[in-house]
């Protein structure tokens with residue numbers, strides 16, 4: 001039996017390799033027998049791509065749907081796996097940030113998707129206020145549903161649109177903590193995020209992708225990236241509280257989470 005790359009999200013098994021139909025079906029049947037909760041099998045036919053970080057899927061077996069509910073640390077999230085981004089592999093990163101949040105924080109969740117970061121925080125911190133911004137209308141609809149599903153309507157506020165337009169208009173000099181979970185916009189979003197920190201002080205959770213050469217330490221790489229953005233120009237200096245590799249996207253290409261503290 002050929003081993004294929006796959007992930008399971010809610011009740012949906014996504015096979016992430018396109019091979020002949022017989023192999024796909026054998027693999028799908030074996031997984032459905034092993035995990036009785038799987039009710040749909042789909043094949044991923046494109047990379048996760050574009051500004052909205054979406055992928056193309058093709059139905060293979062079981063119920064013909066790309067929508068499911070995913071459960072994580074006591075929260076539930078509706079998602080359509082073709083219409084919006086979602087990744088269970090960020091689960092640890094979400095909980096790590098949940099545990100860093102302090103009392104009464106005002107938090108800005110750029111690039112919110114269907115809402116997992118902001119909602120996870122709000123579920124554990126009833127005194128916080130989270131603003132979640134998302135450009136993809138489908139993801140935004142799921143974000144709104146998920147806020148209700150997790151009973152956070154009094155503290156998670158959804159905003160539909162481009163974070164680069166909404167943030168300077170509504171959040172300049174306002175918030176205590178910012179989440180930037182979109183590596184491809186990391187350099188562009190950081191100066192804007194800094195501008196929304198209350199009196200320039202607070203925490204930014206910055207995500208990057210970087211090629212790691214064995215001779216450099218990750219800290220060197222992150223520091224030179226910060227130099228390139230020229231924080232001096234906007235007269236801000238950050239201390240790096242933590243750096244962790246979320247996962248390897250390819251050999252040597254790391255998806256990195258950096259906690260920046262502006263004092």
Ligand SMILES: C[S@@+](CC[C@H](N)C(=O)[O-])C[C@H]1O[C@@H](n2cnc3c(N)ncnc32)[C@H](O)[C@@H]1O
Pocket residue numbers: 051052053084085086087090110111112113114115116117133134135136139161162163164181182
């Ligand atoms: C990598 S996904 C992360 C989603 C979510 N934070 C999560 O972890 O599931 C990035 C999200 O940012 C959204 N996005 C991309 N550019 C944006 C922009 N300029 N303003 C607001 N949202 C944007 C995409 O539609 C996508 O849902």
